[in-house]
Amino acid sequence: MQDDWSLLGPLQWIRYVNKRVTVTAGKDEERRGWLLTVDPVSASLVLVDFREDGGTSVHVVMGHAVEEVQVLEEADEEMAERLRTSFLPSSSCSLDPEELRRRRGGVRSWLQKNRVPVEEEGDELKVAEVLTIRAPYGPEDCCSSNQIILDRIQRLIQNLIQTDP
Template structure:
């Protein structure tokens, strides 16, 4: 364990740098939260509005995901050299053809449901919501969580 490089970041200061927060995704981290609780695992996602995080924790061959509210996170320590522990379910591989097919299917689904949809580069834009590749219900970018939830439901109902 001596060859592990460690970097600790105060979470509130890091909120001002979204690119930095994005660079933490899929890194093995130690998250220190309120009440002196510490979690270890792979950082799967950071909510850009509330700064809540989803952490994948491995124990043996099992992977457990936990949700940590953003207000409870005090600091994040990045631990390197743990690549062999990375959960297998993050290794989803999409081909370019799969992604393009999914994009076309989603655009036609939104049009069929009479929603104003346009394509901006790789993104699908429905009103003020963007859907990013690989175009799943988890790839929605929106400022309004209620509208995002409705779009998510629509994507989940897509044939």
């Protein structure tokens, strides 16, 4: 279907995301599954297969080995949502609102003490308009596309947790 997968680039790869595909790699290797994402650096594909027993299998096909990608079917809205949410952490936070308010205030104060610009926006903390911290305000609750800032803020929050008895 394409000449050289790794040379196509992200704009062409995105056309295959959320589709059930068959990937041919190497001489006799063939994988089928829902294409969850493509790594923009290595062109590697992440295929997800939802088994009937309720389990999920994930396969990574290295981009350099891909010879052909064929679309078998498009995801309907239900499947697209399942793919979108399958690997997100569960948002079940069993802390009461007062504890969450205390944690949010503690993290905000700690970041300010460490000269990090932080503002409260509803239940979230925003750091320099490039990072968001959601409840329950731990290192794993940080979200940013800037890996350097993400790593530094996560380490700061981890230091707060380690020093807080």
